[in-house]
Amino acid sequence: MLRFEGTDTYVATQDLQVAVNAAIALERPLLVKGEPGTGKTILAHEIARGIAKDLITWHIKSTTKAQQGLYEYDAVSRLRDGQLGDERVHDIANYIVPGKLWEAFEAPEAPVLLIDEIDKADIEFPNDLLLELDRMEFYVYETRRTIRARHRPIVIITSNNEKELPDAFLRRCFFHYIRFPDRETMQRIIDVHFPGLKHELVHEALTIFYDTRQAPGLKKKPSTSELLDWIKLLLVEDISPEVLRTRDPAKLIPPLHGALLKNEEDVHLFERLAFLHRRERSGS
């Protein structure tokens, strides 16, 4: 049986592995949630890589309709062809454009199908896909054809919690909430991205990173992706672990903080904290 255990570029914690493998074994969708930047989207890519399958990505926007995942009827082209007297116009099948689900169903080998950010769409969207995801088939009215999955794709769905998902939909999925990585997991994640990084540097960077996340009142807590960006910058600028450790106590703001704090208010907040920190020190 296929088993996913993470890859050389992706750290999958044990609970995530169990969830993914349950979804693979039972051929049921896996719904993944978690803070932004905790590797929800990349997970599907890594599953595909890990078990050597193709990946089909369907990125959902606020205007996306369930039907678009099945197929669309390109009426405008047909109208145009009709006016130009094109022969194709007589066969409606020429104007049926397959969607991502169709693509996944027709694949010669079960692919991984990523439905990214499902919560962006209309509240009815998940319900509209229930049957198709359950039965893995749908009917094309225009051509009176049923499209049936040759192999059930491995479906990974991500959500950022913008909307509640309907119960009927949830009942059909496995669910995994990516907990924000603890220090140890984070260390492993850094390791797959920057193998052979100096242990000291990682240690200091992680300390600053988790301290930063703890600052009360942050609008946007830096996440895994910000940490990785920041470390990349530290490397480019050749910042040494000593610099990270013996930061000027007058400045609490970490070097190259732009990668960690993306929002002006958060930078201000940090400056305020630095000020308090200084006062505390001089007082003691």
Added chain:
Amino acid sequence: MFFSFFAELREAKVPVSLREYLTLMEAMQKRVAAFDIEDFYFLARTALVKDERHLDRFDRVFGHCFKGSETPADPQTAIPDQWLRKLAERFLTDEEKQLIEALGGWEQLMESLRQRLAEQRSRHQGGGKWIGTAGTSPFGAYGYNPEGVRVGQQGGRNRSAVKVWDRREFRNLDDTVELGTRNIKLALRRLRQFAREGAAEELDLGGTVKSTAHNAGWLDLKLVPERHNVVKLLLFLDVGGSMEDHVRVCEELFSATRSEFKHLIHFYFHNCIYESVWRDSRRRHVEQVPIIELIRTYDRSYRIVLVGDASMSPYEIEKEGGSVERWNDEPGEVWLRRLFEAYPRAVWLNPVPEKYWAGTTSIAMIRRIAENRMFPLTLDGLDRAMRRLKRRG
């Protein structure tokens, strides 16, 4: 044990249905998690819990049901197939019944589950893979050292002396906890959702063109909900001492959603509402707005949200001159009632945990005046409050 686990989950308000339960069994049958209580925990979690808010409840129930036991269940007594079967007949859809058949029917399902569990037990007696066995957990005793002590690697993964479910890592996600910077993002989303609902319809030009083309040129009008919404809100914030932190959270919350509201206007008060409120919390004596004028300015279509701990001396509510700020000719209660009367859609959000409400006289009084429309300042409370605001009166 399985049965009581399932029942306790429902009792703890983790909405598991039989369908989820079957999924778990099917996964056991397919050996997704074999021989390991921790994997079983992960599997049960991914199959039974569909909302991060319920993860902590799940952990508590799991900890309770499998307390001290290193094997998930006793296969001989655990599975009440009689009960399940009856339940199945009553509650399962045809589709779900087919699913059971596809898996070889109940007998088959139960039997393989029993086998699986029995295997786990013998494994356990063999002493191989279980956590808590000698050598892997020097701290042995259950529940000792709640922070968990890393006890080295086993099969490439980390173990700690405290069981995963006992670490209660999802506590912050339960929406009955107090609103703070931690969960403010979620609160925001809820609020946005509220603000977006109830919008009017407008012509969808693109949709109309498209469906008209589809219709071979016959006009086919399409309407969509208007993007910008119509909710108008007056927000009254208590700026009295102990309230400061909570009020800040609340203020932030509403300000961050400002663009979602057609109108959002802040006012400040201290403890209770009297004849006037302030526009600016720092210049309370300069920019006063009399309630009477406020009622004249903003019509009944506005909804009002009051945020305050409602904790004060009863005098401040029921007596003239009771205000801590300055002399009031009429008691706070009168002004509160005027406000509620002028705005039928109103709620009071209270940062004081709900369980203390009954024990505080002034909270009980205000609650009565607000006709029970007081909600705790938690995600769940916010949800309920917003739902209440949609209703009239």
